[in-house]
Amino acid sequence: MTKISGAVGAMALAATLTLAAGLPAAAADKVIHMGTMSWEDLTPITGITKKVLEDKGFTVEVTDFSEWGIAYAALTRGDIDIIASQTDYVTHDYWVKNMNALEKISPVSHGLYQAIAVPSYVDIASLEDLNAHAAEFGGKIIGIEPGSGLMRDAATAVEEYGLGLELVEGSTGAMTAALKAASDRKEWIAVTVWDPSWMMMKYDLKFLADPKGIFPAAQSYYWIGTKGFSAAQPTAREAIASVFVPLNDITTINAAVNEGKTMNTAVADWIADHADLVSRWEDIKSE
Incomplete structure (x- = not known):
């Protein structure tokens, strides 16, 4: 966060x-x-x-x-x-x-909910849809600080869903900058994020459905x-x-x-x- x-x-x-x-x-x-x-x-x-x-x-x-x-x-x-x-x-x-x-x-x-989200203009709804569109996402899920609970859950999701995308460790600031850049250009991007966050409102994000229940409930x-x-x-x-x-x-x-x-x-x-x-x-x- x-x-x-x-x-x-x-x-x-x-x-x-x-x-x-x-x-x-x-x-x-x-x-x-x-x-x-x-x-x-x-x-x-x-x-x-x-x-x-x-x-x-x-x-x-x-x-x-x-x-x-x-x-x-x-x-x-x-x-x-x-x-x-x-x-x-x-x-x-x-x-x-x-x-x-x-x-x-x-x-x-x-x-409070933490998971993987995409901008609302991205035309997928579930974590299960990521592999089919890996190229559009540049083969990456943009993460935050390593060691955070959110990143641990995201790593588990990558494994459990068999995702072929790389979970990129970094910082909240770097993730936010990448999200802004992609949103400004209406490019596809997947990020680890949480609600409540001003980012959810400013960038109109939606969480991807998690049918396996990897991420904790609200x-x-x-x-x-x-x-x-x-x-x-x-x-x-x-x-x-x-x-x-x-x-x-x-x-x-x-x-x-x-x-x-x-x-x-x-x-x-x-x-x-x-x-x-x-x-x-x-x-x-x-x-």
């Missing part, structure tokens, strides 16, 4: 336990240490939930992690209180390994926390559980960022456009 460089920006404060420890007990109880990954799907979820918690009187300190293993270790140690994660597939191993020290708070979005996003968080912070838990951000809205926010807005501005604009909904989220029980 595409990383948002500096995406959390001003909303990311250094999450340090020493700060909370120096506050009076009542004030420390109102501090929520939130983790995030700077991916384009998770950053809007983090920003929107942060705003809802702040409107309920909490101070939210955000720590940005570069890898899921580091993030889960911090959550298990209690360095952070909560983080949004896709526990069904993307982070399933980390969840299972640490679940006795954690709790699942609530779902916050649904529909995944949900959950807020997860350190064990006992909900009992210790019932008002925060109520606020977090009220938030649900549809996948299309995440895509819209990231499309705005791709067009030049900062993530903070795009999230703020979304909140302003959905002020009535957000106010309903905030009508919750207090401690």
